[in-house]
Amino acid sequence: MKLEIKNVSKKFREKKAVSQFSMELETGQCVGLIGPNGAGKSTLIKIIADILQTDEGEVLLEGKNISKMKREIGYLPQYPNFYEWMTAKETLFFMGQLSGISKKELIRDVPIILAKVGLSDEEDAKIRTFSGGMKQRLGIAQALLHKPAFIVMDEPVSALDPIGRREVLNLIQEIKQETTILLSTHILSDAEEICERFVVIKNGMKIEDTTMLDLISRNSKPVVYLEITHNDKSWVDTVKMLPYVKDAEMTGHKVKITLDDVVKYKNSLIQNALENNVDIIRFEIDKHETLEEIFLKLVVGT
Amino acid sequence: MNSLAVLMKKEYSQVLNDFKVIWLPLVFIFLGTTQPIMTYYLPAILKTLGGAQGISIDPSMTEQTGGQVLAATLGSQFDQLGIMIIVIAMMGLIQSDKSSGMLAFILTRPVTVSSYIGGKLLSNYLLVSISVGIGYVASLLYIHFLFTGIELTLMITALFCYLLWILFCLSFTTMLSAVLNSQALIALIGIITLLICRMLVGLHPVLDVINPAGMSKHAMNLLITGSVGANFSINFFATILWVILTVMFTYHWIVKKKFQPK
The missing domain is CATH 3.30.70.920 (Lrp/AsnC effector binding domain/regulation of amino acid metabolism (RAM) domain)
Structure with a gap:
């Protein structure tokens, strides 16, 4: 499966957040979207997740518009917010059913995925008692649940303390084997650790699209x-x-x-x-x- | 359709969770019983408290029929405090999902906007109409004891007329909740607009035809005189049209993703 971003532009009032951005993503890659604060990373991620509409250009997955392919996208927001009165298990059932997964499959898969993100002991705890790292891990569980072809993550570790950061990084490292990941970050060491390919964005424009090795050999x-x-x-x-x-x-x-x-x-x-x-x-x-x-x-x- | 069921189920557990399912009916029971009790005991209360000389109570006041008292329950209790409470209970319907980011999050799943709005409206309309219905029945029980009885069919038709007006109140509040970002503003605009609608009833015949609050007046007419007022069917369809318009506006607003912050 191939994700194509074609000449995407987005304006907020007069301010251009993303302009003429294009890139392609193949299955199995892990791409880091790097840029300073306000470069347009989140806007771009939200456009890919079909939360924002583009002013120009389009996002295609396998040649089809992304809004028709939501089943194939897993999305992790910057600050995953769930209904605080739900338990972890209820949240996964809720999001899973919205993704069109049958109850039978959910009964089978939810405990597996909770174990994977290390929340098995907290499955019946209310979300309002969760720490930031736990919410992030639940967010990842939710993004993985329907086995999407692509996972899009908006600053997955930026808001976490060192322990939570480590937990989530290890988790991403693990799921990287099975899915294609696009993540945005301004913390370079994180991107360096997980991703092979980097896209650098500045003022809404792509200024570099390269691999780690290439970048280093060019700059040594x-x-x-x-x-x-x-x-x-x-x-x-x-x-x-x-x-x-x-x-x-x-x-x-x-x-x-x-x-x-x-x-x-x-x-x-x-x-x-x-x-x-x-x-x-x-x-x-x-x-x-x-x-x-x-x-x-x-x-x-x- | 499947996601509609999931979203409705979620709405129900939320309503159970914040106890709306308990306090909303209680409020309407309170409002419903206030009118017959006050009407019945007011002369006695005035007698014991009133030292004022020269004021006499119109004896016809104490001789109201059950239908008149029930109509007054709708007109003076439900249409005032009742509507305020409905707006306040429903103002966060979409607004809270917007501010927490849950709306955007839910829409990243293969969920249609119509099932999202449908889930909200259906489940909450059910809650509100049951609450209003319970309050109505509570009022009726007291009226039966303190005043005269009311014909069953008349009473039920009047309730359905009234619930159509309530449906508009709900869809209008939902629309405000989708468009505006501040709860205070939603409550303020919602309450003022709906109360103005209600006050305009009876002012001008043309205005009455297109005014959704006219349905409330028709319900009252039914209870008092046994028949609806003039232009009932036009008003009926106009109200339905208003409901459809507000729902479509909400739909359009969310589909076009205008709910995003910034």
């Missing part, structure tokens, strides 16, 4: 870091003069040196340092920039 730089003592500060100026050094920058005791080629010149650099009697405390080759740095550059950068 020939940089080495040296930590030296204060007395050797002047050496930095000498380094700048070297033919194979592009740039050298000193912050505190740390020198960031950009080389033409790390593998080729790193030994020469150390040699030069030794010749100048520099007291090296630490020498480090930068593997790559973190996703966070890449993200900042993409979103804030020039």
Whole structure:
């Protein structure tokens, strides 16, 4: 099954929330929708979940409009709200029946799914007694219940404390094996952990659609870091003069040196340092920039 | 149809859960019994309390027929406090689902908007009409003891006429609940509009024909004179048309997703 988002635009009064956004999603993928607050992530997710109407463009699942394919979509809102007077089990029966699942199947499946999200002991507890993490897990159970082809999650872990976050991340990691997931987040380490593919959105526009590996290899730089003592500060100026050094920058005791080629010149650099009697405390080759740095550059950068 | 049944079942458990199923009938029992008791004992009360000299009580007041008292129950109790209470009890019908996000959530499932609205209206109309009916019967019991009896068919027809007006009150409140976001505003606009409708009755014949509150007047006429007022059938269809219009407006509002915040 294929999810196509075609040239979707959405305006709220005069403010453009999403403009001309297109992407495709294949079965089995896990895609992270990343962007700063107010970039239009939630709006886009809501359009995919058919909660909001588009001004332009359309969302197709297997070539059919999404509003005719609701059975194939599982949706987890940012703050899943259920009827507080219902128990966890009643909620799943209610949502399940609305999805068109027969009572017989529900009697069989609900305990299984509650066990999967770790709520078996709370199945008869009222939702008003639930913590945020428990509600989120119930939300995931509800999204999984009708075995949809796609699960769409709006900031599944952003509002949770570290424990709840861990619980939900592990759960997503587990269900990832069986379904296609699209999730939005502004917490990059979460996206990094779960997803292979990233779509970066800024001001309602797609500015990057790439895989983790690609993103990192493209952004890795020939940089080495040296930590030296204060007395050797002047050496930095000498380094700048070297033919194979592009740039050298000193912050505190740390020198960031950009080389033409790390593998080729790193030994020469150390040699030069030794010749100048520099007291090296630490020498480090930068593997790559973190996703966070890449993200900042993409979103804030020039 | 299946999801309609599921949504109705959910409405019922909700109504049970917030005890609406108990207090709404109780309120109408109270309102229903107030009128005959007050009418019966008012002369006695005035006599014992009233020191004012020179005021005499019109003897015809104490000689009301059962039909007149029951009509007064509808006109002065149900149509005033009763309507206010119906609006207040029903103002959150869709509004609370909107504000909690449950409406959007439910609509991400393969549920049609018509079964959502249908579930709300059917189940709550049943609750309201049973409450009104119980209050009506309670009033009737006292009238039987304190005044004259009323013909059974007359009494039942009058109740059905009245319940049509109540249906409009409910569908109108539901529409406000879908469109507006503040409960206070829903209550205010709902109560004022419905009370104005009720007050306009009898002001002008043309206005009476299209006024849904005319059904209440017809019910009262039935009880007092034994026959409905003029233009009953036109008023009947006009009221049904009003109900359909409000429901369609609600439907349109939700289908077009205008209920979203922002």
